[in-house]
Amino acid sequence: MKKLQLLFALIFSVLSVTAQNKLDQDREAIKSLAGFYKVTFNYAETFSPNDDYKFHERHRSSAKEIAIILEETPKKIVIQHLLVMRGDSMIIKHWREDWTYEDTQILAYDKENAWKKVTLSANDVKGKWTQKVFQVDDSPRYQAIGSWVHVDGRHQWQSNTDSPLPRRESTERNDYNVLNRGNNLYLTANGWMFEQDNKKIIRSESGDKLVAMEKGLEEFIKTDPKSFGYAQTWWKQQEGFWKDARATWDVVFAENNYIKLNLKIDNKLLYEQFFALGDQSAKEKWSSEKNKENIKKVIDAYLAKKAS
Secondary structure, three states, X not given: OHHHHHHHHHHHHXXXXXXXXXXXXXXXXXXXXXXXXXXXXXXXXXXXOOOOOOXXXXXXXXXXXXXXXXXXXXXXXXEEEEEEEOOOOEEEEXXXXXXEEOOOEEEEEOOOOEEEEEEOOHHHHOOOEEEEEEOOOOOEEEEEEEOEEEEOOEEEEEEEEEEOOOHHHHOOOOOOOEEEEEEEEEEEOOEEEEEEEEEEEXXXXXXXXXXXXXXXXXXXXXXXXXXXXXXXXXXXXXXXXXXXXXXXXXXXXXXXXXXXXXXXXXXXXXXXXXXXXXXXHHHHOOOHHHHHHHHHHHHHHHEOOOOO
16 A cells, blocks of 8 residues: 555655646746847638638738847746837837636636626646737737647647737728637747738627638747847836726726727827827836826726726
């Protein structure tokens, strides 16, 4: 009996060490997404079930980005992206990604700028990481669950989830209202790749209808940090405001099982309000209390009537 107990204890110990090593590998892979990059964006529609469908032109662009780790705990890593334009003279707060481990709660995109809170079982998320992607104003975008795989020197994470239209098409198209994203993120020798197999869908009460499929490649190539000096200075001036923005949004997420946001109030988009507040806060050195008060007023104005 003692030998059997010792055997079980040894097996449990080996499994625990293996799981911890896997978690450490996952964390290192996620942390390596931060850095200084030249980014290229390439998208092309590949298929449509409609013979009369007119394929849209391919999208190609490039930019410079800095990705900064804002928060790091054993089961959460927060990375903020900043878009660097006109050399290093114009900075735009870009998207944010929160990575959470074995997280049982997500905001799932529905349609028409609305998200529903979904609770998952512990088995559904065991050993998995959720990538929570937020818009430039820290409002929700999409949240996806997947496992990091580390095999033969390859480090890869895959997921599938729904999201709003991409910014490159949100002001130009109205023939679909949901982007079903097939996300494949993997590290490369000089950075990382975000490969996508997307479905453009019309979602209605009768169900989902496929409009077209799309291939996307976003390549992040490491570049010289020296060209990001102003970006880092700019963020130091702004980071207090955006820390308060994240905290304020977290309260909103906690208090609501369904969130729907109006696209415009007084003919202004939500991010325009946030960017203006951020600049004013940095200039006038607002307190955290004043930041949160002003941010909450803006969010409340854009929150649409909640679903019953």
